[in-house]
Amino acid sequence: MGDRRPALFLDYDGTLAPIAASPELAVLDESARAAVRRLAALCTVAFVSGRDLDDLTAMVGLEGLIYAGSHGFDMRGPGLRTQIGLEYLSDLEMADGDLRTQLADLGGAARGVLVERKRFAIAIHTRQASPAIKPAVTDMVRALAASQPRLRATGGKELLELRPNMPWDKGQAVLALLDALGLDEAGTLPFYLGDDETDEDAFQALVGRGIGIRVMERPEPTAATWRLRDPAEAVVFLNRLADWLADR
Numbered sequence: 001m002g003d004r005r006p007a008l009f010l011d012y013d014g015t016l017a018p019i020a021a022s023p024e025l026a027v028l029d030e031s032a033r034a035a036v037r038r039l040a041a042l043c044t045v046a047f048v049s050g051r052d053l054d055d056l057t058a059m060v061g062l063e064g065l066i067y068a069g070s071h072g073f074d075m076r077g078p079g080l081r082t083q084i085g086l087e088y089l090s091d092l093e094m095a096d097g098d099l100r101t102q103l104a105d106l107g108g109a110a111r112g113v114l115v116e117r118k119r120f121a122i123a124i125h126t127r128q129a130s131p132a133i134k135p136a137v138t139d140m141v142r143a144l145a146a147s148q149p150r151l152r153a154t155g156g157k158e159l160l161e162l163r164p165n166m167p168w169d170k171g172q173a174v175l176a177l178l179d180a181l182g183l184d185e186a187g188t189l190p191f192y193l194g195d196d197e198t199d200e201d202a203f204q205a206l207v208g209r210g211i212g213i214r215v216m217e218r219p220e221p222t223a224a225t226w227r228l229r230d231p232a233e234a235v236v237f238l239n240r241l242a243d244w245l246a247d248r
């Protein structure tokens with residue numbers, strides 16, 4: 001690390017909060033919150049999540065941090081407020097309506113499919129849906145994205161998302177935050193912890209500049225440098241980093 005100060009970028013679901021049956025059940029363990037609180041007193045800490053900004057802020061429940069919601073389309077922190085893609089909100093609104101109509105047309109077969117509306121994205125959750133209906137839901141979302149070129153479909157854990165079709169992702173968001181916070185390459189070593197395919201954009205953005213850490217039980221292809229097995233191991237790592245920074 002040399003003389004560089006770490007800056008910590010944290011994904012939420014599957015990284016610090018264990019995956020749960022539905023979004024509202026994925027709560028942050030108090031030990032994870034305490035580790036993040038410790039680190040925030042020692043270095044820059046930002047959450048970068050697919051969740052809606054207000055939802056993410058409430059789930060983490062710590063003041064004074066930087067929060068990037070909807071994969072970085074909606075960012076807020078002390079002295080910082082950025083919204084990317086406002087001009088796509090009407091496209092999302094239209095897609096939301098179409099999607100709900102099409103899901104209603106599937107009737108009882110779509111039981112368990114959950115639509116999570118965020119300001120800058122729509123998540124379609126299939127975790128609780130019957131295995132038989134999942135391919136039809138995937139086809140439906142992909143067809144919707146194909147018919148609305150201003151939106152694109154991305155994936156996740158038992159999840160499909162519609163979001164603005166523009167070159168913006170977690171990687172761009174992390175680079176923009178580093179820039180906005182004046183954290184230059186010479187003085188800062190960014191760490192990014194994430195568990196999912198959308199986090200790969202951030203790992204990629206930090207190649208040669210920082211350290212990506214993918215939380216995953218088994219090794220998979222990734223642009224991250226290190227691996228931690230699960231959120232519990234991620235908390236151990238955060239506490240070790242805090243110990244090290246406190247002793248520095």
Ligand SMILES: O=P(O)(O)OC[C@H]1O[C@H](O[C@H]2O[C@H](CO)[C@@H](O)[C@H](O)[C@H]2O)[C@H](O)[C@@H](O)[C@@H]1O
Binds near residue numbers: 024
């Ligand atoms: O970027 P993240 O913080 O990892 O957010 C990604 C998505 O996480 C949430 O969905 C995921 O977690 C749920 C709760 O554990 C789980 O039920 C679901 O299957 C996962 O895909 C969140 O609800 C989404 O909005 C985020 O995009």
